[in-house]
Amino acid sequence: MSKPRIGWIGLGHMGRPMATNLLKAGYALTVYNRTRATAEALGVAIADSPAALARGADVVITMVADDASQEAVLFGPDGVAAGTRPGQTVINMGTISPILSRSVAERLDARGVAVLDAPVSGSVKPATDGTLVILVGGDAAAVAACRPIFDVLGKRTFHFGGHGQGATAKLAINMVLGTMLQALAEAVVFGEATGLDRDILLDMIAETPCAAPILTLKSQSLRRRDYPAVFPLKHMAKDVRLALAAAGGVEIPAARTVSASFDAAERQGLGEQDVMAIIKLLEGTAADRG
Amino acid sequence: MSKPRIGWIGLGHMGRPMATNLLKAGYALTVYNRTRATAEALGVAIADSPAALARGADVVITMVADDASQEAVLFGPDGVAAGTRPGQTVINMGTISPILSRSVAERLDARGVAVLDAPVSGSVKPATDGTLVILVGGDAAAVAACRPIFDVLGKRTFHFGGHGQGATAKLAINMVLGTMLQALAEAVVFGEATGLDRDILLDMIAETPCAAPILTLKSQSLRRRDYPAVFPLKHMAKDVRLALAAAGGVEIPAARTVSASFDAAERQGLGEQDVMAIIKLLEGTAADRG
Numbered sequence: 001m002s003k004p005r006i007g008w009i010g011l012g013h014m015g016r017p018m019a020t021n022l023l024k025a026g027y028a029l030t031v032y033n034r035t036r037a038t039a040e041a042l043g044v045a046i047a048d049s050p051a052a053l054a055r056g057a058d059v060v061i062t063m064v065a066d067d068a069s070q071e072a073v074l075f076g077p078d079g080v081a082a083g084t085r086p087g088q089t090v091i092n093m094g095t096i097s098p099i100l101s102r103s104v105a106e107r108l109d110a111r112g113v114a115v116l117d118a119p120v121s122g123s124v125k126p127a128t129d130g131t132l133v134i135l136v137g138g139d140a141a142a143v144a145a146c147r148p149i150f151d152v153l154g155k156r157t158f159h160f161g162g163h164g165q166g167a168t169a170k171l172a173i174n175m176v177l178g179t180m181l182q183a184l185a186e187a188v189v190f191g192e193a194t195g196l197d198r199d200i201l202l203d204m205i206a207e208t209p210c211a212a213p214i215l216t217l218k219s220q221s222l223r224r225r226d227y228p229a230v231f232p233l234k235h236m237a238k239d240v241r242l243a244l245a246a247a248g249g250v251e252i253p254a255a256r257t258v259s260a261s262f263d264a265a266e267r268q269g270l271g272e273q274d275v276m277a278i279i280k281l282l283e284g285t286a287a288d289r290g
Numbered sequence: 291m292s293k294p295r296i297g298w299i300g301l302g303h304m305g306r307p308m309a310t311n312l313l314k315a316g317y318a319l320t321v322y323n324r325t326r327a328t329a330e331a332l333g334v335a336i337a338d339s340p341a342a343l344a345r346g347a348d349v350v351i352t353m354v355a356d357d358a359s360q361e362a363v364l365f366g367p368d369g370v371a372a373g374t375r376p377g378q379t380v381i382n383m384g385t386i387s388p389i390l391s392r393s394v395a396e397r398l399d400a401r402g403v404a405v406l407d408a409p410v411s412g413s414v415k416p417a418t419d420g421t422l423v424i425l426v427g428g429d430a431a432a433v434a435a436c437r438p439i440f441d442v443l444g445k446r447t448f449h450f451g452g453h454g455q456g457a458t459a460k461l462a463i464n465m466v467l468g469t470m471l472q473a474l475a476e477a478v479v480f481g482e483a484t485g486l487d488r489d490i491l492l493d494m495i496a497e498t499p500c501a502a503p504i505l506t507l508k509s510q511s512l513r514r515r516d517y518p519a520v521f522p523l524k525h526m527a528k529d530v531r532l533a534l535a536a537a538g539g540v541e542i543p544a545a546r547t548v549s550a551s552f553d554a555a556e557r558q559g560l561g562e563q564d565v566m567a568i569i570k571l572l573e574g575t576a577a578d579r580g
Contacts, residue, residue: 098484121498133497158494160486168484169494172477176500179473179544186469186542187462190533193540194388194458196450201462204448207423208411210466212502243480250483251572252476254469257547282541 003027006149007057009050009073009080010094011038013230014120015063017128018093018153025152030056032073050074054083059149060090066238067100074104086112089142091149093134095119095235097242098164098171101137105163114142117163119170120154123230131155135173137165171246174239175255177214178275181236182258184215185279188222192283199223218276227277234271237262293317296439297347299340299363299370300384301328303520304410305353307418308383308443315442320346322363340364344373349439350380356528360386364394376402379432381439383424385409385525387532388454388461391427395453404432407453409460410444413520421445425463427455461536464529465545467504468565471526472548474505475569478512482573489513508566517567524561527552 003026008019011033023029023044031046032053033039039046047053050073054060060080064070070092074080080090090113092101101117108115116138126132132154136143143159150157160169184205191201202219205211221227240259244252261281268286270277280286293316298309301323313319313334321336322343323329329336337343340363344350350370354360360382364370370380380403382391391407398405406428416422422444426433433449440447450459474495481491492509495501511517530549534542551571558576560567570576 121494123499133494135494156494156497158490160490165485169481169486169491172480172484172486172491173495173498173500175480176473176477176495177498179476180470180500180502182544183466183469183473186545187466189540190462190465190537190542190545191459193538194462194536195455196459196462200448200450201459204411204423204425204446204459205463205466207446208463208467209413209504209507210463210470210502212470212500212505214499215502217499246484247480248483250479251574252480253547253551254472254544255476255480257543261543284541 003148004058005030005056007032007047007053007060008063009033009053009060010063010065011042012063012065013124014127016042017124018063018132021130021152022149027149027152049078050080051078051083054080054088058088059146060084060088061149062090062092062094064094065235066094067096070094070096070100070104075107081108081111084108084111084113089114089116089146091116091118091146093118093120095170095174095239096167098167098246101164101167105138114139115163116142116146117166118146118150119166121170121173122154126155133158135160135166135169137161137163137167137169168246171239171243174236175243175252178236178240178262179254179258180212180215181218181275182261182278184218184222185276185282188279189282221274221276222279227274227280229272229274231275232271233262233273233275233277234266236275237266237271293438294348295320295346297322297337297343297350298353299323299343299350300353300355301332302353302355303414304417306332307414308353308422311420311442312439317439317442339368340370341368341373344370344378348378349436350378351439352380352382352384354384355525356384357386357390360384360390360394365397371398371401374398374401374403379404379406379436381406381408381436383408383410385460385464385529386457388457388536391454391457395428404429405453406432406436407456408436408440409456411460411463412444416445424448425450425456425459427451427453427457427459458536461529461533464526465533465542468526468530468552469544469548470502470505471508471565472551472568474508474512475566475572478569479572511564511566512569517564517570519562519564521565522561523552523563523565523567524556526565527556527561
């Protein structure tokens, strides 16, 4: 089976290295990005609009930041939907809400287009290395057909069920991740309040059964007290909010508390900094560095 | 330098393998345990009381469960204090409060006895393998003198400062650990509320940057829905309470929420089960299995 022509939308931190990996793997790629210069840097065909991109592609992959961008790029003026034809596949790899994932699937199904939600776990390095973890919701046949694409982008693909279930699984991960990062920040704040040296404390945590890769990684910024955005705090705040919304009334009190903290951090102007800047909220130093 | 004679108090889940490792390393050991049969199983000299044990030892090590037991074993009738002489060392390796650690040091210092608080991170397996992480508070000279003992019991020893700082560091770890385990439980509860398969969800988490050794380990009981006590929930509840008390007024909202959950779980009769049984509180199934 020849490789499908891929239309790629969204060339941010994550989208760029992912698209590059597909290119290296021999896929014919057309791209669309709101900022055209970013698309030009990739050196591949550029579509003038999402609709034009869809017209020339077999599979459209979106990697955009949030529900509003996803809705606009698919169903806005000159959106993907305007350019689709039956038999195409649209894969949404950004972290969007399960509700929008299902709504997208419903609307594109009506046009004969297969839809998968396939958000990823992992940040820029695994995106670059092709070692993301991919969480898929949608029909098994479409998942099977797209498997070669997922195998280029990631090390493991988990199929969680119908439309929206990949998005839901991503929220579960980010709930855990956000809670763990807040726990690490709280340990540092606790340590400083009780006279524990920050570096020794972080060295120690790295030796315990708590030592998740993400904690070891984020300990580096805690040591430097510097939080350049790898995963912007505002995205974590959004994901934990989405998780709470999806959870309905179930008992997840730590996630609820962490959500309140991230929301407060965003209100204090920390949204564009890395998620680990949550420590500034706890330290009361948010104002130091807007 | 010849090896000091060690008096060991407390042969529970952790104390027994730790004492066994010292025995294997060639230390002359006398033991005391509230339940004498447990001491007899070890096949070494048994003291009739903590005071008698102290009289025959150079270094006394306690590995008891909580502040009340620690206070009783040191300062109760026929306690360690009654048998000490100047030049001895007492090492407290249980997780007791920083406040009691400092109070013990003060009272034994007055008798010319060096005191270290040296709680450990790691459960039964690292205790058995001699790969615990040891967190020490006390004078540098005493830490140096006891280093060979720590090297038998653990893979890393961190010296955090004066009396009570080892105990404080342990609370920091258990704050993080308790929060992480609650986060894992909440992810499972979230997953079941939103239609994610529990096994696939746990498989997925094991592939993400959240995958701490403790989460991978505890995922096994979550899969089996069975929580035999490795680290009893009541001990975690106690440690997180102690952490909050030591923290004073600092901002650690996730720890505060997790503490409330563990306290509620204990009130629902889950204290003797493993810490991972916290999920029963969230599921509302605590009553299923007292």
